[in-house]
Amino acid sequence: MGILFQNMDQLFSITLYGGIVSFFIGFSLAIIEVNNMVYLQKTITTEFLGRVMSILTTANRALLPIGSLIYTFLFDSITFGPYIFMGNGILCITFGLLAFPRLLKSVKKDHLFIKEHKSNKNSEELLK
Known part of the structure; x- marks a missing residue:
């Protein structure tokens, strides 16, 4: 390249x-x-799903202007802007490394649940 x-x-x-x-x-x-x-x-159960989704949507929309204010202040106070981007990159990589084991554990748990669910479904079909 x-x-x-x-x-x-x-x-x-x-x-x-x-x-x-x-x-x-x-x-x-x-x-x-x-x-x-x-x-x-x-x-999430059906009766709580609407509430949870509305809370998540509201939180996402509310944090956008707060993030804009924080980064406006950072770019105004720090003269060398690339430091902000480097700091964000370091934070994102650190967060990714910390979250990856938990994500992997969740994926394995879901995979085992799906596998167990399929085997139960197959055994029910055999009994018919």
Whole structure:
């Protein structure tokens, strides 16, 4: 890839790489969001599902302006802006490393539940 972009303008290369990375991050977040919603709908009882979804939606909408205020203050107070992005990257990587074992445990638990559910369904069909 480096040889391909060697003769191109540096700003174009950075923009292209940034766009590719942003695309993959957005695509990954969409997949994660779908999985989270499916998990919530499977685990929460029907009478509480509307309440939980409305609380999550309200929290997401309420945190957006708060995050904008925090980052406005950070970019105004820190003269070298890339430090903020590096700090965010370090925080995201740390959070991902801390959350990964729990996520893996949850996936294994769901896999065992599905496997057990399928075997119970097959045994019920054999009894008929």
